[in-house]
Amino acid sequence: MIQTNPTILERQSSNLANGTRSSMAEPRRQRLSPDERRQQIFTHAQRLFNERPYEEVSTTEIAAEAGVARGLINHYFGNKRELYLEVIRISSTVSELVVATLPNGSLEERIDIAMVWFLDSLAQSGSTWLTLGSGGVSRDPELERILVASENKSIELLVVACGLATQSENKEQIRAMFRAYAQLARSGAREWLLRKTLTREQLSMLLVSTLRAIVEEAVPARNSRR
Template identity: 30%
Template sequence: MPETTSRKQARAAQAAETRQRLIDTAVDLFADNPYDKVGVTDIVEAADVAHGLLFHYFGNKRGIYLEAMRATADGLSQSFANLPDGAPDVQIRAALAAHLTHLRTHRGLALRMILGGRGADPEAWQVFEDARTGALIAGATLLGLDPHNAAVALAGRAAVAAIDETTARWLDDTAFSVDAMVEMLIHVIAACLETAPLLDPTVSVTAAVATILGGDIERAVSRGFSE
């Protein structure tokens, strides 16, 4: 007797739920433990699923580890995907706050993504790199800058490098609040943006810097930068 459509849908939903439960469990375990300290048995027992299902959905431990990395990176991407209504500076602050909160929640994976480097695990690094590229494009666009301009892109990369290093140190010792870190990072981004015209004099960043500082163009100019 052919399987009914409703039964197929129910099986597909159950499979999707099981797969997601494995990913969520892997994220939690890898966030708290180094890769080598987490075994397949640890994941399936914590997820309460049959041992063979992990291999069915992900192939091996590395497969589910990469999915855990993608899930964490997707969470970072959502920082710029679900922005609140408001002025660009409000949206960017909200994105940074969401970014820091997500990294703090998934500290172990976050530190491996930020500090791992290409040599440690190129494929896992690329997952994080794709998420950062999306955030850079979204941020530049929000500030009215061309994200594909070489000078703007390089200034953005400088900001990302500074944010990564600062965030990694913060995750090791979260003595400062998320709000305080957001304000610091806002000024880091503004300072990096101000270097773009040094590479390309045709690029104007005064309005973007004023925007990220809350719309205060006099404050932006008074920082000592002139295009």
């Protein structure tokens, strides 16, 4: 366990702490409504899990930061893994809020619009989504399920934007290619937002040109199956 700050183990009584700690004896136990307490723990867990990977964040630390007994985490969330999954569940659904109604128009136009929407929602949601390793890694099956479900929604949206939704045959192939494309997009977004090696325009150009190539060249290749 990494102990960066020696003061984090102190009791911190959230935001409704009375400043007169020395004069007035504050209650040794703070009793909140389950919703409040749950939210409080969740907030601190969310922050810590965004700072460091799962294994390096201990429930002891989360409890200390939230100023509660460690057992309370288990009481509200079952176990550490479930708490983590809840954090991920929130992070991965941020970008789903924006469900753009796509206008009619040429493929070019719709791709452009979808890309603007994608980049905008990314710029807002920040780096949370980027650091998730949703790449079919053999990690946690439940974690996998959550990330895949979230990704599927985005992909379905993209399929619609490209006018391939009506394509009844080769459904699976199209989805597979778009899943691969989603990884390009994710990685590209990482280059843009985290590593800052690409400008937004460059990333946009990358995403648009490759997506057009997929729709116009790779997808029509459905006749090349055996």
